[in-house]
Amino acid sequence: MPNIFYGKFLNEKIFLDKNETAHLKIVRLKENDEIKVFDGTGNIFLCKIEKIKKNETICEIIEIKRYTKTFKPQIDFYIGASKFDRMKILIEKLVELRVNNIFIYSGQKSQLKFKSLEKFKKTIIESSKQSENYLFPKIDFFKFENFKDIKNPIILDLTAQNTLKNILNTLNQPEIVSVILGPDMGFSKNELNNIPNHFHRINLGNTIMRFETAGIYTMSILNYYYNRLY
Template sequence: MPNAFYGIFNENKVILDKGETSHLKIVRLKENDEIKVFDGKGNIYYCIIEKIKKNETICQIKTKETYIKKLTPEIDFYIGASKFDRMKILIEKLVELRVNNIYIFHSKKSQLKFKTIEKFKKTIIESSKQSENPVFPEVGFFDLKDIQTIKNPIVLDLTSTKSLKDELNHMSKVEKISIILGPDMGFTEEEILKLPENRVNLGDTIMRFETAGIYTMSILNYFFDRLY
């Protein structure tokens, strides 16, 4: 269950939608109870539940805080479209580990073609609430043909002989790092030739798609001491 709720600010009130109202009822919260609400932009509202309706809840704002901590460097993750259940696990953990932005791209070996981003937005909202992350990561689609425009890219590549640690030692003062993780079926040879040259190997082991992403994000947090 969420540690906070997601709401929309509207004329000095906070409105919870149908899904958030359902969560409210499941945890047996009632009118006049106090809850914490995120808007995803860093604002934290401490509210009194004013009215619980069938499909929405109206809350009166008691106090407001703004989350101002900036994690450096910013970490963007570019993820090759894969089976949704595995992508969901990865995205949930990236949110908990405070990724900044997530971009989904379709590779030739992607088993699924996602037409909308809504499933991923929902996953981010749920994970942000549970991990009490007031600033929700942005998520969107990315076209692989624009891969060369990415800032400070690091490609996860089993064929590389360079370690992630070696690469990070040259990036100690950068403001943004972009991790490129191919789909669970990997890149085609043609796609590999078009990828940025900064490629790293995660070691002498074969990791599942989602494990590789979580492992990489954890290393970045430790190396840069991002969470402190």
């Protein structure tokens, strides 16, 4: 993992929390050493370590840079609530692949219902540190009934006949692409029967993929098709 840290700006200083302070100690950094810190909103701080406490580190800001890279089109991922370990893998890889927004919804076949986003936010921070992603994707809960309002919805449906390639060829330089992934148990018949007509239903082929694999595969295709990472 690169020695880059996540911190919060307050009163002209940068503060590292308990977890980041532990990371700092593991890599044996000391007071007066210089480190790079980011806040998840695109700010990159070159800092000098001022004080290392038991559960907090205070840093003096030397220089501030702004991360301006954008990845187009915007890709939003809607994930049906599933087992946390599998969702964690998916979210880690979506962050590395520069997804813009992540929304978690409870499907009719979801076996879990999450009340807090804190574990997912921690996953985003760790994955962003590993991949030096300075602009965190937004993550929030979402209601299934609100899907009718999203832009360019592509739903992964095992019963569909169309392919992702065919659908992407019909989209004319979209600003936003919305991918809807069912929970690990899939969509219910009722959910599929009530999907609006304008949704693009796609099948990923004749290979059976696990929940997280299907999401990573789809995101990778979108990056390749739109040349997003260059």
